[in-house]
Amino acid sequence: MAVYTQVPAETLAAFLQRFDVGELVSAKGIAEGVENSNYLVETTGGRFILTLYEKRVAANDLPFFMALLDHLADQGQPVPPAIPDRKGREIHELCDRPACLIKFLPGVSVSHPTPAQARSAGAAMGGMHDALTDFGRDRHNSMGVESWKPLFQKCGDDLDRIRPGLHAEAAAMVEEVLSGWPAADALPRAAIHADLFPDNVLMLGDTVTGLIDFYFACTDFRAYDLAVMHTAWAFDASGETLHANIGNALLDGYRSRFALSEAEREALPLLARGACLRFFLSRAWDWLNTPADALVTRKDPIAYLNRYHRYAAANPFA
């Protein structure tokens, strides 16, 4: 579940008065997602998503995220911008949380993408990267390469509570990835989504109707975004089986909308291992710090360890 903050109906109705969206008809908490509190709000003017930002999203990052969404939406990309209130403000406070009223997009996220769906999703990322080439703002990647060793050290020996020997295994991964990681100016950098998992892509059939959840968006290697997507889309849930046809379809779709340089293509195997390390570590930290009976479902860090080893054993980008 992800409704950490309950918004009383009267408070919501009063909040909506700031906007030109009609009167409140209904509001339902959305169970999916683990980071923020989300409501599906229906008014006499239409449907909207109300998001209250919980502890992981810093209020001072919201202007970057909202500017990114506005830029993409202005260029016809399928993203949900915030609805401005009558005074033009997009970022608000509700129940002591930063909050935004966001455009509702149709579609569902697929659990087992077909090659045609992976191709469309890859193309959507390519279109997004194309639209972001003239986006002028920067945001440091707080989950980027410099954060991996400190996060590994913070997890410490507790990693062995997830699986005996995991601390030593993770130490080797950190060493391997960091020793080979490209210099900051070695590959093109741009604003990226950085978390474009299947649950953050809304689709109807084979058509992408929405790219959502930009709350890890940042400036980093552009090809790292594609590497993250490959790790998230091209495996079974356990991370043991690579679906090469899905991975190839993603890359084909991407290249149909945006060019990948030779240097970026060559870097993909290492960028993908870095992505595996990033999600392994954030999941391991959450695993160790979320009570087993908490209402949120913990995500399996081992599924990302398995992916890491798969990329280390063979290059699916060859």
Ligand SMILES: Nc1ncnc2c1ncn2[C@@H]1O[C@H](COP(=O)(O)OP(=O)(O)OP(=O)(O)O)[C@@H](O)[C@H]1O
């Ligand atoms: N603009 C939108 N239009 C339609 N549905 C949306 C929209 N934004 C979010 N949703 C729905 O709300 C759910 C949760 O949204 P989101 O993934 O942004 O939440 P989160 O708490 O930030 O989650 P995560 O754990 O993925 O970081 C999505 O799975 C989707 O069903």
Ligand SMILES: N[C@@H](CCO)C(=O)O
């Ligand atoms: N997509 C991430 C969680 C949110 O960043 C994961 O699956 O670990």
